[in-house]
Amino acid sequence: LIEAVGAREILDSRGNPTVEVEVLLDDGIVQRAAVPSGASTGAFEAYELRDGDKSRYNGKGVLKAVAAVVDELGPAIEGVEASEQRIIDEILIETDGTDNKSRAGANAILGVSLAVAKAAADSADLPLFRYLGGPNAHVLPVPLFNVINGGSHADNGIDCQEFFLAPIGAASFSEALRWGAETYHVLHSELKAAGYTTGLGDEGGFAPDLGSNREGLDFLVKAIEKAGFTVGTDIALGMDVAATEFYSEGKYHFEGKPWTAAELTDYYVDLVDNYPIVTIEDALAEDSWEDWKALTEKLGVKTQLVGDDLFVTNPERLKQGIDLGVANSLLVKVNQIGTLSETLDAVDMAHRAGYTSMFSHRSGETEDTTIADLVVATNAGQIKSGAPARSERVAKYNQLLRIEEELGDAGSFIGRAAFPRFKG
Ligand code: PGA
Ligand code: ZN
Numbered sequence: 001l002i003e004a005v006g007a008r009e010i011l012d013s014r015g016n017p018t019v020e021v022e023v024l025l026d027d028g029i030v031q032r033a034a035v036p037s038g039a040s041t042g043a044f045e046a047y048e049l050r051d052g053d054k055s056r057y058n059g060k061g062v063l064k065a066v067a068a069v070v071d072e073l074g075p076a077i078e079g080v081e082a083s084e085q086r087i088i089d090e091i092l093i094e095t096d097g098t099d100n101k102s103r104a105g106a107n108a109i110l111g112v113s114l115a116v117a118k119a120a121a122d123s124a125d126l127p128l129f130r131y132l133g134g135p136n137a138h139v140l141p142v143p144l145f146n147v148i149n150g151g152s153h154a155d156n157g158i159d160c161q162e163f164f165l166a167p168i169g170a171a172s173f174s175e176a177l178r179w180g181a182e183t184y185h186v187l188h189s190e191l192k193a194a195g196y197t198t199g200l201g202d203e204g205g206f207a208p209d210l211g212s213n214r215e216g217l218d219f220l221v222k223a224i225e226k227a228g229f230t231v232g233t234d235i236a237l238g239m240d241v242a243a244t245e246f247y248s249e250g251k252y253h254f255e256g257k258p259w260t261a262a263e264l265t266d267y268y269v270d271l272v273d274n275y276p277i278v279t280i281e282d283a284l285a286e287d288s289w290e291d292w293k294a295l296t297e298k299l300g301v302k303t304q305l306v307g308d309d310l311f312v313t314n315p316e317r318l319k320q321g322i323d324l325g326v327a328n329s330l331l332v333k334v335n336q337i338g339t340l341s342e343t344l345d346a347v348d349m350a351h352r353a354g355y356t357s358m359f360s361h362r363s364g365e366t367e368d369t370t371i372a373d374l375v376v377a378t379n380a381g382q383i384k385s386g387a388p389a390r391s392e393r394v395a396k397y398n399q400l401l402r403i404e405e406e407l408g409d410a411g412s413f414i415g416r417a418a419f420p421r422f423k424g
Helices: 063-079 083-096 106-123 128-136 173-193 214-227 261-274 289-299 317-323 340-352 369-378 391-410
Strands: 004-011 017-025 030-034 142-149 164-168 236-240 251-253 257-259 277-281 302-306 329-332 355-358 382-384
Touching: 004 106, 017 063, 017 106, 017 289, 030 340, 063 083, 063 106, 083 106, 083 340, 106 164, 106 214, 106 340, 106 369, 128 369, 142 173, 164 173, 164 214, 164 277, 173 214, 173 391, 214 236, 214 355, 236 355, 251 261, 251 277, 257 261, 261 277, 261 289, 289 302, 289 317, 302 369, 369 382, 369 391
Parallel strands: 142 382, 236 277, 277 302, 302 329, 329 355, 355 382
Antiparallel strands: 004 017, 017 030, 142 164, 164 236, 251 257
């Protein structure tokens, strides 16, 4: 039974406050969860409650969310069995009472939801992935390493927010991690040799002021080859364009000129024809359903099209996308929707519709590693947690190493099969 729930304000990887929740059970178990925070957030995400008091942390304090946990959410679930995750998430949603979790704050609610799951797992003496996924949780994900950062995650001129290395040809998760780290270091040398700065963006990737988005892909290709791997078969490429960030008044302001959705779609088709790109996220703006549909018809047979700001891990928006034939993959961010149960609902819905899913960190992260367990619990097969560097990014990859070890022969790394050929 849940005996007490506490919360505090801690800092995230960008130096902004975030919520940490602690749950105490009557058997003495204590577990905590910390909540991440995005920068290029989707308009339809659940509400992140911040104090707005300019005298503290420039208005970004989360004392109101902390108070919501201590005064309302915690007391509402005290005495409930911790393993009743769905009941508890329902109580949290009802206690908040709004559609977008704006009264208590999705950051407050998520912290409680995840801390409860961790405490229940601990109380059952099971690792979190096993507690949530049962005996069938066994797929170690392909890690997508964001090694070049642009957009709103870096102070450079690159429009595209993320450039991924996808080690789809590795034999195991740990090998994929090694390949990613080795290539990351070669990329560092290559950028330096070309005269670019090698400072980092928010997700641990380099943030050079490249002349074009294509140049980013060219650097990845060069780094993969120089690191001794085969481009496309060992390590493929991916992008998160985060197109909503440069969309306004019907145009995409990309590489110094305005583009229509059709022009940008043709540009992606050309990229996919010329580079081994296995995934493109948020290629178009978050509310452009018809343009997304056209994009999916053109490119969905060739590559994975991931909806992040488009779907915001929200079963209702995902259903709309599935019904329309929009995208073929769901990005999964726990704080976009705000409870564990709703997150798992979105993943289930995606998988039933033949969509893939990719678990994701946020650009503002903490040492919390819950998403590493969730991706294995759901057998989703893909995770992005930034570069293979910086502790808040690597914490998730390191947790996956532990899970890989724990699973032993029962674990499987499915590599390229995590990116099925869509409708092709
Ligand atoms: P965010 O970016 O965490 O800043 O929203 C991550 C993403 O767009 O995938
Ligand atoms: Zn994204």
